[in-house]
Amino acid sequence: MTNYDVAVIGAGPGGYVTAIRCAQLGLKTICIDKWINTQNKASLGGTCLNVGCIPSKALLDSSHLYEACKEEAASHGIGMTPGKLDVPAMLARKNTIISQMSQGISGLFKKNKVDSLLGSATIVDKNTIEVTTDGNKEIVKAEKIVIATGSVPAQIPGATIEKSIVDNEGALDFEAVPGDLGIIGAGVIGLELGSVWRRLGANVTILEMVADFLPAVDREIAKEALKIFKSQGLDIKLGTKVTDIENDDDYVSVTYEDQSGEDELEFEKLIVAVGRKPLTENLGLETVGVELDDRGYIVVNKQCQTSVDNIYAIGDVTRGPMLAHRASKDGIVVAENIAGKNKSIDYQSIPWVIYTWPEIAWAGATEQELKDKSISYKKGKFPFLANGRAHAMNCAKGMIKILSSEDGTVLGVHIIGPNASELISEGVAAISKKLSYTDIIDEIHAHPTLTEAFHEAALDIENRTIHI
Ligand code: FAD
Numbered sequence: 001m002t003n004y005d006v007a008v009i010g011a012g013p014g015g016y017v018t019a020i021r022c023a024q025l026g027l028k029t030i031c032i033d034k035w036i037n038t039q040n041k042a043s044l045g046g047t048c049l050n051v052g053c054i055p056s057k058a059l060l061d062s063s064h065l066y067e068a069c070k071e072e073a074a075s076h077g078i079g080m081t082p083g084k085l086d087v088p089a090m091l092a093r094k095n096t097i098i099s100q101m102s103q104g105i106s107g108l109f110k111k112n113k114v115d116s117l118l119g120s121a122t123i124v125d126k127n128t129i130e131v132t133t134d135g136n137k138e139i140v141k142a143e144k145i146v147i148a149t150g151s152v153p154a155q156i157p158g159a160t161i162e163k164s165i166v167d168n169e170g171a172l173d174f175e176a177v178p179g180d181l182g183i184i185g186a187g188v189i190g191l192e193l194g195s196v197w198r199r200l201g202a203n204v205t206i207l208e209m210v211a212d213f214l215p216a217v218d219r220e221i222a223k224e225a226l227k228i229f230k231s232q233g234l235d236i237k238l239g240t241k242v243t244d245i246e247n248d249d250d251y252v253s254v255t256y257e258d259q260s261g262e263d264e265l266e267f268e269k270l271i272v273a274v275g276r277k278p279l280t281e282n283l284g285l286e287t288v289g290v291e292l293d294d295r296g297y298i299v300v301n302k303q304c305q306t307s308v309d310n311i312y313a314i315g316d317v318t319r320g321p322m323l324a325h326r327a328s329k330d331g332i333v334v335a336e337n338i339a340g341k342n343k344s345i346d347y348q349s350i351p352w353v354i355y356t357w358p359e360i361a362w363a364g365a366t367e368q369e370l371k372d373k374s375i376s377y378k379k380g381k382f383p384f385l386a387n388g389r390a391h392a393m394n395c396a397k398g399m400i401k402i403l404s405s406e407d408g409t410v411l412g413v414h415i416i417g418p419n420a421s422e423l424i425s426e427g428v429a430a431i432s433k434k435l436s437y438t439d440i441i442d443e444i445h446a447h448p449t450l451t452e453a454f455h456e457a458a459l460d461i462e463n464r465t466i467h468i
């Protein structure tokens with residue numbers, strides 16, 4: 001048994017980043033994780049690396065390339081004989097990326113002298129963790145404990161996860177393209193994985209309970225997104241209530257109600273993507289007195305400290321954006337506070353991205369939030385239709401919108417367009433550093449780039465765009 005300064009439970013983007021930063025700050029650190037992959041091997045990286053961010057983006061990129069070969073190559077003057085789609089090869093590429101990156105985390109642990117332990121952790125007292133692997137138990141002692149156990153998919157009645165009805169994990173591993181694919185939930189996972197399988201040839205229907213499309217997104221951007229996604233062939237049914245799910249051997253039948261009454265659809269596969277819930281099971285939280293809120297999240301203060309002063313919690317297991325970069329930022333703050341600094345968390349300028357094509361990205365306040373709070377604001381926007389680089393990329397769709405206060409401070413940036421996930425960084429910098437839109441006007445943006453649309457959106461606040 002070794003005594004540690006810090007024991008981190010969970011090696012997702014929250015936990016492994018915490019462990020590395022703690023070690024960099026001179027703290028003797030161990031990271032415990034229980035993840036075993038389908039090849040029965042330990043795989044560091046959590047949900048994000050194993051069944052989330054990275055595999056979904058790998059398949060988004062593969063399917064985007066496939067669709068571009070089919071639909072766009074000819075317009076570039078490239079003749080393509082129809083290529084055979086090899087789904088197992090696509091999945092193998094994705095799995096190679098996962099294992100390379102997971103081994104990369106092991107390498108980072110070695111480099112930074114973080115000890116790594118495979119097993120399921122239970123906190124038995126405020127300085128003691130019992131770790132179980134294959135029935136063997138090991139005790140870890142630590143001054144500070146960081147809980148970074150993440151989240152698991154939420155479920156709905158009647159939809160037992162198996163071969164035909166799947167959550168994100170199964171939806172990243174279909175061995176062949178389903179003919180008819182149903183998805184429950186038009187949120188981030190529904191849209192991203194729906195896009196993957198639609199591009200590869202599935203007929204995709206998404207059943208969404210709420211009548212508004214992407215309610216957290218700026219209304220103007222969400223409206224544009226819905227129009228584009230429908231034109232791509234995603235059948236998005238809003239305001240539907242799923243009332244029954246029957247799983248036959250050959251198909252899954254879903255009964256739902258909407259404004260026009262009751263209807264039934266049959267699918268070869270059904271993805272359930274209705275949100276995620278915090279993972280706190282078997283952690284021993286009741287024993288040590290770590291408080292949970294009414295929805296099962298661990299309660300923390302702005303320093304990510306739980307109700308037990310030497311136990312911290314970060315990422316998806318606590319309330320807040322369920323995003324990898326948020327979990328990592330929490331981890332850095334915790335590590336630095338444990339090392340005696342006084343850092344706190346602020347999600348004001350956190351970027352959100354939906355990796356459809358075009359992508360959607362935003363940071364800061366939406367227009368409706370400003371209206372609801374009676375904050376007067378200025379607005380500038382610019383369509384990618386008037387951006388040369390977007391045309392060169394064959395994606396002159398969407399817009400960039402900047403919202404500022406009356407004195408010019410940037411309050412929100414909203415993008416639907418090519419590479420929005422990269423473009424949003426300029427918005428994050430402006431919001432977090434409280435820059436004015438005039439600072440964006442004063443910056444020189446390279447030509448020809450998509451960032452010129454950023455410049456033009458700022459110019460639009462003063463009604464002086466050049467290219468429109
Ligand atoms: P996790 O990544 O869930 O890691 C928790 C770890 O704790 C796991 O490895 C688990 O094995 C371990 N663990 C749990 N309990 C125990 C225990 N008792 N003992 C030992 N170990 C334990 N976010 C983005 O920002 N960008 C994206 O593009 C994105 N795409 C996503 C796509 C999908 C399909 C999904 C499902 C999620 C996506 N997310 C994305 C969300 C992102 O994956 C999560 O926000 C992020 O993984 C949370 O990190 P975490 O460290 O809090 O938890």
Ligand code: NAD
Pocket residue numbers: 156184185186187188189190192207208209210240241242273274275276321322323352353354355
């Ligand atoms: P989500 O909250 O984004 O969307 C869930 C959707 O399901 C919502 O629109 C909700 O109204 C709907 N819904 C809930 N119950 C329903 C029901 N019974 N019938 C029909 N619709 C129903 O959740 P998600 O898509 O499952 O993703 C989970 C989390 O993972 C998100 O919080 C997100 O932050 C994270 N994630 C992030 C990314 C990214 O950053 N690009 C990608 C994937 C996942």
